[in-house]
Amino acid sequence: MSDRPFNTWWGTPLVGLLGGYLASQIGWPLPWMVGSLLAIILVRCLTPWQLAEIPGGRKCGQWIVGIGIGLHFTPVVIEQVMSHFGLIFFGALITSLSAVVGVWLLRRTGEDRATAFFSSMPGGSGEMVNLGARNGAVLSRVAAGQSLRVLVVVLCVPAAFKYLLGDGAAVLHPATVDWRWLAVLFPAGALLAWLWQRLRQPNPWLFGPLLVSAAASISLDLHIGLPDGGSQIGQWLIGSGLGCHFNRQFFRRAPSFMGRTLIGTALSMLIATLAALGLSALTQLDLRSLTLGMMPGGIAEMSLTAETLQLSVPLVTAMQVMRLLFVLFLAEPLFRYWNREPEAA
Incomplete structure (x- = not known):
């Protein structure tokens, strides 16, 4: 019995590696995330082998x-970002x-207010499920809607950016690898992530390390980066984890709900693109960066795409962080304000 959990996940990293390798060979953008994600989804949907997420x-x-x-993040870059805080x-x-838009579409299929609302909000899946639970939503549909939104954005946005818009102007990335600093930053990031998790805050294992490394990079002007392959390992692990949320039953569940979620996500992406066009015309900021920053995807996925x-x-x-904060702090009060009036019979 003790071997059973291992038997369900041992193939996950191998399938993810194969998918990432194949995607990298054909030049797909964000290959180690998208490739591992697709490979695991295909195995889970087309075979009886239900790969499980790698523990941790x-x-x-x-x-x-x-x-x-x-x-x-460097002092110069953060100064530029802060100068455009209003934007x-x-x-x-x-x-x-x-x-x-997504809420309206789901309401037209007869979904209750809570389910339609929290399924459509572009926040973290776990956070939206928790908020939905407090407000009477159908949790399976909230989780499905959130997962499908992230899947669509991860699969479509990097490819669209690369093949339709092209790469952005080269950004000066940190070129050197300082193992002494990395040996300090990684444990410190893990410690803050653990504390963030204990405090039940969102995305602790992304925000904790990000805050530690950004604070050190800005205050000490480090100009360092991860070693070659570091980002790809992170992509592979995240993509492999995301893929384990999908199987044949997921895509067969409530096709009308899924279809309208897809349409709502596509329309949100279109609105983000049009808004970015307008904002770019008013500023000197890169259209591609603005558009990507406004996409309703995950912070890690969109930041990796930018990189x-x-x-x-x-x-x-x-x-992306600002959007998440908006949703986390405003979603529930707005929903309760909307829900004061009884639903039409």
């Missing part, structure tokens, strides 16, 4: 990625409000 694997991937993202605030607000395509990682991360 996704957290470890977020830990690595969080350190890497934070090291992109970041406005862009995050637009992205958050675009979720109204891969040589866009402004700090700007994208700042906009």
Whole structure:
């Protein structure tokens, strides 16, 4: 019996590695995340082998990625980001409000208010499920809607950016690897992640390491980065973890709900793109970075995409974090205000 859990996940890293390798060979953007994600979904959907998530694997991937993202922050870059704080605030607000489209679509299929609302909010899946539980939502549908949104964004956005918009202008990334600093930052990031988790805060294994490395990079002007392959390992672990949330039953469940969630996600992405076009026309900021920062995806996934395509990682991360804060702090009060009136029979 003790071997059974191992038997369900031992193949996950191997299948993920194979998928990531194949995606990298064909030049797919964000290959180690997208490739591992797709490979595991295909195995779980087309075979009886229900691969399980690697214990702690996704957290470890977020830990690595969080350190890497934070090291992109420098005094010069953070000054630029802060000088455009109003823009970041406005862009995050637009992205958050675009979720109204998804809520409206789901309400038209007869979903109750709580399920439609928390399924459509572009926040973290775990956080939205928790908020939905407190407000009477159907949790399986909230989790499905959130997972499907992230899946669509991860699969579509990197490819669309690379093949339709091209790579961004080269950004000066830290080139050197300082193992002494990394030996300090990784344990410190893990400690803060553990404390963040104990306090029941969102995304602890991403935010904790990110805050530690960003604070060190800004205050000490480090200009260092992860060693070659570090980001790819993080991608592989995150992609492998995401893939384990999908199987044949997931895609067969409530096809109307899934279809409208897809449409709502696509419309939110379109709204984000149009808003980024307008904001870019009013500023000197890169259109690609603005658009990516406003996409309704996960912080780690969008920041990794920015890194891969040589866009402004700090700007994208700042906009994604601001959007998450909007959703976490405003979603429940707004829902309760909306829900004061009884639903129409």
